[in-house]
C-alpha cells in the first residue's frame with residue numbers, strides 16, 4: 249500500500265460575469281499557480297483575446313498534490329491547463345441569451361468547442377508547450393424541452409422554460425455524462441401576523457444529480473417552480489460542459 253494519498257483542494261479563480269463569461273478554476277494551489285503562469289503567456293493571451301463573446305473555461309488540471317502520512321505535501325513542477333471555448337448557433341445565428349424552447353425548436357442547433365492544452369513549468373514560471381485539438385462540432389435539429397448531451401457539450405446550453413416543464417437530457421455521444429447542480433427555487437410566502445402583513449420571496453436550493461447517463465439513454469427532471477438551475481457535467485467540467493435553465 250502507498251503511504252501517499254491524493255489531496256483535493258479545488259479552487260475557483262474566476263466566475264462568469266455579464267461582461268466576461270470566463271470561468272477559471274484549478275484542482276489545487278499548485279495547479280492554480282499553473283493557471284497564473286498560463287494567463288501571463290503572450291500566446292495564451294492572444295488565444296483568450298480571440299474568444300470574445302464565447303464561454304471560456306480555464307482549468308488547471310495538473311499537477312496533482314500528494315500528501316504523505318505526516319501531512320507533508322509534494323507535487324511535480326509540471327502543470328497542465330486546459331482552455332476550452334464553447335459557442336452555439338441556432339439557425340446560423342450566434343446563440344447566447346436564453347430563450348424559450350418554442351422559439352428554437354425545429355431549428356438547426358450547432359455547438360462548437362475548441363480546446364487548447366497548455367503545459368507549464370511551475371519552477372521556471374513559463375509555458376513549455378501547447379497543443380490544439382481539432383474543433384468539435386455538434387449539429388442537431390432542436391426539439392421542445394430536449395437537451396442534447398453530446399461530445400462534452402450540452403445543446404441548447406442556456407434555455408428558458410415555464411414552471412411545470414419536464415426537461416429531457418439525452419446522451420447522443422459514446423461517453424457517459426451527468427447533470428449536476430443546484431436548482432434555486434423562488435418561493436413566495438405571505439406572512440400575516442398581528443402587527444403587519446407582508447409578502448416575501450424565499451430561495452430554496454435543491455441539489456440535483458442525474459447520476460451517469462449512459463450513451464443513448466436519457467434523464468428527465470420536472471422544474472415545478474420559478475427559479476434558476478446552473479449545472480455541469482462533472483466528468484467534463486474542464487471542457488466547459490455546462491448549462492443553465494431559467495424557469496419563469
Ligand SMILES: [Cu+2]
Pocket residue numbers: 400424425426481482483484489
Ligand atoms: Cu460529460
